[in-house]
Amino acid sequence: MPRPSGRGGTADALSTMSVLSGMTGRVRTAYRCRAYPTLEQAAVLNRTFGCVRVVWNRTLAARHARYHAEGRSTSYAETDRALTEMKKQPDLAFLGEVSSVPLQQTVRHQHTAMTAFFQKRARYPRYKSRHGRQSASYTRSAFRMRGGNLTLGKTPGALRFVWSWPDVDVAGLDPTMVTVSRDPDGRWFVTFAVDVETPTAPEPTGEVVGVDLGLSDFAVLSTGERIPHPKHMERRERRLKRYQRMMARRQKGSANRAKAKQRVARAHSRVRDARRDFLHQQSTALVRRFAAIAVEDLAVANMVRNRCLARSISRTGWAEFRTLLAYKAHRDGRTLAVVDRWFPSSKTCSVCGHLLAQLSLGTRHWSCPGCGTRHDRDVNAAQNIAVAAGLVETQNACGADVRHEGQPSVRSAVNQEPQPVRVGIPRL
Numbered sequence: 001m002p003r004p005s006g007r008g009g010t011a012d013a014l015s016t017m018s019v020l021s022g023m024t025g026r027v028r029t030a031y032r033c034r035a036y037p038t039l040e041q042a043a044v045l046n047r048t049f050g051c052v053r054v055v056w057n058r059t060l061a062a063r064h065a066r067y068h069a070e071g072r073s074t075s076y077a078e079t080d081r082a083l084t085e086m087k088k089q090p091d092l093a094f095l096g097e098v099s100s101v102p103l104q105q106t107v108r109h110q111h112t113a114m115t116a117f118f119q120k121r122a123r124y125p126r127y128k129s130r131h132g133r134q135s136a137s138y139t140r141s142a143f144r145m146r147g148g149n150l151t152l153g154k155t156p157g158a159l160r161f162v163w164s165w166p167d168v169d170v171a172g173l174d175p176t177m178v179t180v181s182r183d184p185d186g187r188w189f190v191t192f193a194v195d196v197e198t199p200t201a202p203e204p205t206g207e208v209v210g211v212d213l214g215l216s217d218f219a220v221l222s223t224g225e226r227i228p229h230p231k232h233m234e235r236r237e238r239r240l241k242r243y244q245r246m247m248a249r250r251q252k253g254s255a256n257r258a259k260a261k262q263r264v265a266r267a268h269s270r271v272r273d274a275r276r277d278f279l280h281q282q283s284t285a286l287v288r289r290f291a292a293i294a295v296e297d298l299a300v301a302n303m304v305r306n307r308c309l310a311r312s313i314s315r316t317g318w319a320e321f322r323t324l325l326a327y328k329a330h331r332d333g334r335t336l337a338v339v340d341r342w343f344p345s346s347k348t349c350s351v352c353g354h355l356l357a358q359l360s361l362g363t364r365h366w367s368c369p370g371c372g373t374r375h376d377r378d379v380n381a382a383q384n385i386a387v388a389a390g391l392v393e394t395q396n397a398c399g400a401d402v403r404h405e406g407q408p409s410v411r412s413a414v415n416q417e418p419q420p421v422r423v424g425i426p427r428l
Contacts, residue, residue: 026195026196026197027195028176030192030194032189033161033162033163034187034189035190036162036188037159037188041155044098044155045155045180047097049182052103052128052134053129054095055103055106060125060127061127063079073118075111076107080107083103099152101137101138102136102137105138109137134181137177137178145175145178148163148170150190152178174194179193184268185265185269199332202332207291209289209386210294210295210389211294211295212378212379213316215312216378217229220379220381220382222386224379229316230278233271233274236267236270236274237271240267247260247261247264279321280324283321284328287329287334292334292337292391293325293329293335294385294386294391295385297340297341298341299341345380345382346380348380349370349371349375350387352368352373354368359377364376364377
């Protein structure tokens with residue numbers, strides 16, 4: 001039975017994610033809420049999580065062995081038949097004690113993950129561990145949603161959860177799928193996947209902006225505005241370090257180490273939730289304010305190999321910020337342009353186009369030898385990003401190697417011959 005959202009309701013509401021569905025004029029939205037199962041419900045769900053892990057790991061191991069032995073991939077129909085045979089084994093009889101739908105969805109999710117891997121859109125699926133996040137997905141045949149009460153298959157009673165969206169009537173909710181999950185810190189969540197009408201796009205603003213992500217400031221806009229890093233992150237990370245040192249001093253396998261491990265998991269969750277809350281706020285503000293946004297295509301996976309900057313880069317959440325910008329821009333009819341990562345945005349003068357031969361990371365301001373303009377490094381980079389994306393009309397605009405995400409999109413430059421990088425003012 002849902003209860004009114006309390007103090008933690010706002011943070012949960014910020015976890016909403018909207019993606020395009022295959023239906024015309026419809027969009028799939030996921031509402032993620034805190035759940036509070038009873039002891040009996042938690043026991044059944046924990047047993048379901050264990051069965052999901054067994055099915056996933058055994059299916060993945062069979063795929064891996066067959067591919068290396070015969071050089072053949074495994075189809076979804078074959079894994080489906082293997083699941084049926086798996087339930088008939090005496091040592092796996094416990095698979096029949098839980099709902100069969102989460103097990104079936106596990107096989108389907110693994111097939112989707114393997115397809116994404118072979119299409120080079122994701123990495124190879126990994127084995128599930130009991131120490132990480134646990135989840136189980138239920139389709140319409142395995143749950144019932146009536147009057148705001150959620151009942152899962154083979155689970156006693158209605159699952160109590162917190163509804164954090166006052167403008168959405170939970171009693172009229174008609175989800176297509178329900179996912180129950182448990183984080184390592186012990187918190188339970190339930191996610192409702194709902195197909196709704198495409199929301200009305202806000203009025204176009206006509207303003208465009210280039211965004212330069214950095215370490216001294218989280219982001220610098222081409223308008224000259226700066227978005228600083230949240231100050232509370234340092235305090236939360238210091239607390240996390242202290243809890244990690246306390247856990248390291250505990251004896252492995254002891255009850256005190258288990259308690260310390262739980263405390264570390266809660267500290268990790270607070271850091272993650274605070275970062276996600278900040279990224280949601282900033283991405284929403286940019287999408288609502290500007291009609292077109294240009295960002296750089298940063299290779300975060302390569303940048304974190306620098307041991308001196310790996311921690312600072314990882315804590316910023318650049319990749320997640322771009323993901324949030326992409327789906328919110330598409331949802332609201334905005335344009336998101338991604339500039340090539342090799343574009344020299346910091347070394348190029350945004351006034352005359354002069355290209356410096358070298359610019360160290362420690363240089364925050366520099367004067368252009370061509371026109372004498374004094375530049376702030378980050379503001380100049382943001383202005384050049386907006387120019388390179390074709391969002392600003394100027395004599396230095398190129399627009400090459402720009403990918404546009406969202407609707408409406410901006411037409412990028414094509415059939416341009418690559419030119420060697422030279423110092424000085426480029427010829428027009």
